[in-house]
Amino acid sequence: MIANLPSHGTRLLSTLGADGTLRLGLAELPVDQPGEDEVVMRLEAVPINPSDLMTLLAAGNPADGQFSAGEVAIPLPPEALPAYAGRVGAPLEPGLAGAGTVVAAGRNCEQMIGQQVTALSLRRGTFGQYATVSTGEFAPLPAGTSPRDGADAFCNPMTALAIAETVRLDGHKAVVHTAAASNLGRMLVAICREDGIPLVNVVRRAEQAQILADLGAEHICNSSAPDFAAQLRAAIAATGATIAFDAIGGGDTPGMLMEAMEDVAAAQMGFYSPYGSMTLTQVNIYGHLDVSPTVLHNERYGMLWSVNNWALPQTIGRVGPERAAAMQARVLAGLKTTFASHYTREISLAEALERDTMLAYARMATGEKFLINPTL
Structure with missing residues (x-):
């Protein structure tokens, strides 16, 4: 077993039922054991981007949803269902980006424990308390930057x-x-x-x-x-x-x-x-x-x-790995200047499922960007 590995963590799941209803809720799930080249990060700052809403809401409109304690049910328009047939019954984890602190690591990454990192995870969602990511999916945050600064570094x-x-x-x-x-x-x-x-x-x-x-x-x-x-x-x-x-x-x-x-x-x-x-x-x-x-x-x-x-x-494929690495280095160096993100509101995982809050961030209005803090 990996030292310091949390046993469970809260994650937000989005599941489309066979009846065409999208159900959103929080679940306590086991934290994935990190492989040799992986770390477990405690997420502390997670941006809500339009790309995240594709997983979270599919074609659903929160204005049509039924909201109860910790759960949301949103009917998808009948004409949209064929495009989402492949995700019926599969609990999906929204969230691509996030930043936080490494709390456990595989054998080749043990030096990262305790460090703050930013990540882009295509395999495991970031709308949760913990995410297990590989070396190709995270980067250490520069000194003097916080998880909030680096939440959307990718x-x-x-x-x-x-x-x-x-x-x-x-x-x-x-x-x-x-x-x-x-x-x-x-x-x-x-x-x-x-x-x-x-x-x-x-x-x-x-x-x-x-x-x-x-x-x-x-x-x-x-x-x-x-x-x-x-x-x-x-x-x-x-x-x-x-x-x-x-x-x-x-x-x-x-x-x-x-x-x-x-x-x-x-x-x-x-x-x-x-x-x-x-x-x-x-x-x-x-x-x-x-x-x-x-x-x-x-x-x-x-x-x-x-x-x-x-x-x-x-485009990353077109420029090649060397140029892509230089681009990423430029971003990390400019997280407080050129690449600074501005957030209008910080919310908890539970608040992300509240009606008024969801209606606000689902508008994707210019200048209104929400940040989830899973530690709240």
């Missing part, structure tokens, strides 16, 4: 860096980003400034625009403003952006971005062509804040365009 920071890497890898010189006042968006503002990449920031409200202006962002377009279309085209013309990263995903947002970039490219040709421009424009969808179908009007985008579903692992 998902948002590495995604923001990977966006900048993709701009370069695909041969673009500037980029458009939506939901730009989010934690990730603020990081991207700093990254692009540091790396010399012109950035067009799209937000939905004036107060979000002010947040980015205070950070020194140069090009900010407010989609609720009556002259938004003109703002966006002017910013694209000023920067030369031909690639966009969209956190919205559904509705007409991807098409709107594509159309704006094509309009600018066509205007810069100096002559009219019924075929549009020959400039390659790309929209990479990496988030699903809008889960409605994506609407595209192909005839509006010229001859060369693409819409892709983009994810961090693909």
Whole structure:
């Protein structure tokens, strides 16, 4: 047996029943024995990211849920059930990221006991008191940083860096980003400034625009403003952006971005062509804040365009292990500056199952980020 290994810990589970009802609750489960190259971390800070809600809620809407002491039952829409048939009866553990203290370790990691680490776990959820992770899934927190500082050292920071890497890898010189006042968006503002990449920031409200202006962002377009279309085209013309990263995903947002970039490219040709421009424009969808179908009007985008579903692992594979390690080192060094995360509320595991709290974090509203502290 491993010394100091806790026998059990509380975890949040999400289980889809055969009747189409998603049941969420807390369970006392055995802590996984660490292998030779694994550690058991006591989780102290766990961010709630949109990617976590995919596991936690599937296609369920908390507003439709029945809430009782420690349990939530949410019916999934009948039309969504075929997409989730594979998870029926399987208790899933939400949570990808988190930080805390190593309390037990396998033979090759015993030196880590007592150290604070940050982790990204694809195998075991982090919405719980303990998680067992391998050496490839965690990194020691730098001196002077807390678990709260390092709770989200992988998902948002590495995604923001990977966006900048993709701009370069695909041969673009500037980029458009939506939901730009989010934690990730603020990081991207700093990254692009540091790396010399012109950035067009799209937000939905004036107060979000002010947040980015205070950070020194140069090009900010407010989609609720009556002259938004003109703002966006002017910013694209000023920067030369031909690639966009969209956190919205559904509705007409991807098409709107594509159309704006094509309009600018066509205007810069100096002559009219019924075929549009020959400039390659790309929209990479990496988030699903809008889960409605994506609407595209192909005839509006010229001859060369693409819409892709983009994810961090693909870019990590493209850059290779050496560059990926350098990216991670950059994140760890900047957890209090470039890659600082801002949380609006800290909650316990039990509070994560309360109606008002769940409705709040499930909105995924820009500037409202929740942090679970499993020690509460």
